[in-house]
Amino acid sequence: xxxxxxxxxxxxxxxxxxxxxxxxxxxxxxxxxxxxxxxxxxxxxxxxxxxxxxxxxxxxxxxxxxxxxxxxxxxxxxxxxxxxxxxxxxxxxxxxxxxxxxxxxxxxxxxxxxxxxxxxxxxxxxxxxxxxxxxxxxxxxxxxxxxxxxxxxxxxxxxxxxxxxxxxxxxxxxxxxxxxxxxxxxxxxxxxxxxxxxxxxxxxxxxxxxxxxxxxxxxxxxxxxxxxxxxxxxxxxxxxxxxxxxxxxxxxxxxxxxxxxxxxxxxxxxxxxxxxxxxxxxxxxxxxxxxxxxxxxxxxxxxxxxxxxxxxxxxxxxxxxxxxxxxxxxxxxxxxxxxxxxxxxxxxxxxxxxxxxxxxxxxxxxxxxxxxxxxxxxxxxxxxxxxxxxxxxxxxxxxxxxxxxxxxxxxx
Ligand code: AMP
Numbered sequence: 001x002x003x004x005x006x007x008x009x010x011x012x013x014x015x016x017x018x019x020x021x022x023x024x025x026x027x028x029x030x031x032x033x034x035x036x037x038x039x040x041x042x043x044x045x046x047x048x049x050x051x052x053x054x055x056x057x058x059x060x061x062x063x064x065x066x067x068x069x070x071x072x073x074x075x076x077x078x079x080x081x082x083x084x085x086x087x088x089x090x091x092x093x094x095x096x097x098x099x100x101x102x103x104x105x106x107x108x109x110x111x112x113x114x115x116x117x118x119x120x121x122x123x124x125x126x127x128x129x130x131x132x133x134x135x136x137x138x139x140x141x142x143x144x145x146x147x148x149x150x151x152x153x154x155x156x157x158x159x160x161x162x163x164x165x166x167x168x169x170x171x172x173x174x175x176x177x178x179x180x181x182x183x184x185x186x187x188x189x190x191x192x193x194x195x196x197x198x199x200x201x202x203x204x205x206x207x208x209x210x211x212x213x214x215x216x217x218x219x220x221x222x223x224x225x226x227x228x229x230x231x232x233x234x235x236x237x238x239x240x241x242x243x244x245x246x247x248x249x250x251x252x253x254x255x256x257x258x259x260x261x262x263x264x265x266x267x268x269x270x271x272x273x274x275x276x277x278x279x280x281x282x283x284x285x286x287x288x289x290x291x292x293x294x295x296x297x298x299x300x301x302x303x304x305x306x307x308x309x310x311x312x313x314x315x316x317x318x319x320x321x322x323x324x325x326x327x328x329x330x331x332x333x334x335x336x337x338x339x340x341x342x343x344x345x346x347x348x349x350x351x352x353x354x355x356x357x358x359x360x361x362x363x364x365x366x367x368x369x370x371x372x373x374x375x376x377x378x379x380x381x382x383x384x385x386x387x388x389x390x391x392x393x394x395x396x397x398x399x400x401x402x403x404x405x406x407x408x409x410x411x412x
């Protein structure tokens with residue numbers, strides 16, 4: 001139910017305990033990318049609309065229907081719907097260095113889509129782009145890294161499907177071949193696809209309508225209209241992956257929607273995701289910027305969907321919650337002040353440490369201690385201060401003992 005305390009439709013607040021899972025995923029992603037020599041890139045969330053139009057292509061749904069765009073002054077601006085366009089805008093500005101770079105990003109994306117399970121208007125992606133090396137091994141290495149990341153998160157049961165969009169010179173024969181093969185079935189296609197045959201025939205191939213799917217099964221695949229070199233490129237990617245023991249399925253019906261793709265495209269799905277089962281996508285692209293065409297390969301994994309899949313594997317935020325730490329109980333004003341000092345010392349050691357900041361009853365303080373999830377409670381009053389000791393209670397076992405404060409701090 002919408003109310004004044006809720007974020008906008010299709011957007012979410014992310015908080016504990018789920019945030020602990022996000023942090024684990026981000027940390028492990030950084031470690032995996034570091035191992036492959038990728039550095040982090042943070043681009044602004046807002047760019048000129050033209051940055052997205054020129055690279056994603058303005059016939060795609062993302063650009064045509066789903067952009068949050070507005071015109072505050074001279075230029076039309078847009079919130080980024082994906083990470084590649086801004087990354088390439090940045091790399092192109094870095095000259096030679098940008099043409100041979102490996103970068104990753106972890107960032108929010110914005111698409112004005114109809115919200116439903118697994119489809120949000122603000123969602124988050126972890127993604128990578130590698131420019132320069134335009135060969136099948138670069139594509140295979142990128143997929144291998146993505147698989148490493150899913151493994152590092154503990155995600156099992158995902159499936160990789162791969163295909164090719166071929167070279168730009170394949171576009172015409174593919175479109176003509178598919179159009180001719182579909183023409184005899186034109187009247188049996190859904191209304192959208194009858195239009196798509198002439199507008200953007202590849203979209204017929206990945207139409208989700210069941211009867212369109214049956215027709216597509218009867219005609220030759222897009223790959224069959226491509227040049228031998230393009231088909232060989234795909235074979236080499238699959239072979240390189242198989243040599244690394246990475247299982248993929250070639251699915252010629254996989255068409256990634258964006259215009260900038262050439263050669264390899266892939267998608268990773270997970271059965272726990274239901275209708276929106278795409279967990280991640282990736283591909284090789286050639287993005288024209290100025291006179292230059294920048295070759296690159298990259299992927300993006302949706303955080304929210306990865307979390308749904310991880311939850312289905314029994315992996316949740318609670319498992320990555322920080323250590324419960326220590327709670328200080330102060331009996332009297334003097335102990336309250338001394339505990340402020342002790343808390344500072346413990347916190348400087350990186351220990352999670354909490355305390356009540358006003359003199360309250362022992363019972364009230366213990367209740368707060370247990371609500372905080374602390375593993376250990378340290379109780380001090382005038383007597384303990386005088387003797388230089390503390391009563392230390394183990395919350396799991398319920399046992400308690402007196403120990404010297406000095407010893408406690410040293411071992412904490
Ligand atoms: P795409 O750039 O559309 O290939 O998306 C890459 C990945 O981002 C997808 O596989 C999803 O995991 C995720 N994703 C895309 N759109 C959304 C959305 N509206 N809500 C949540 N996740 C999304």
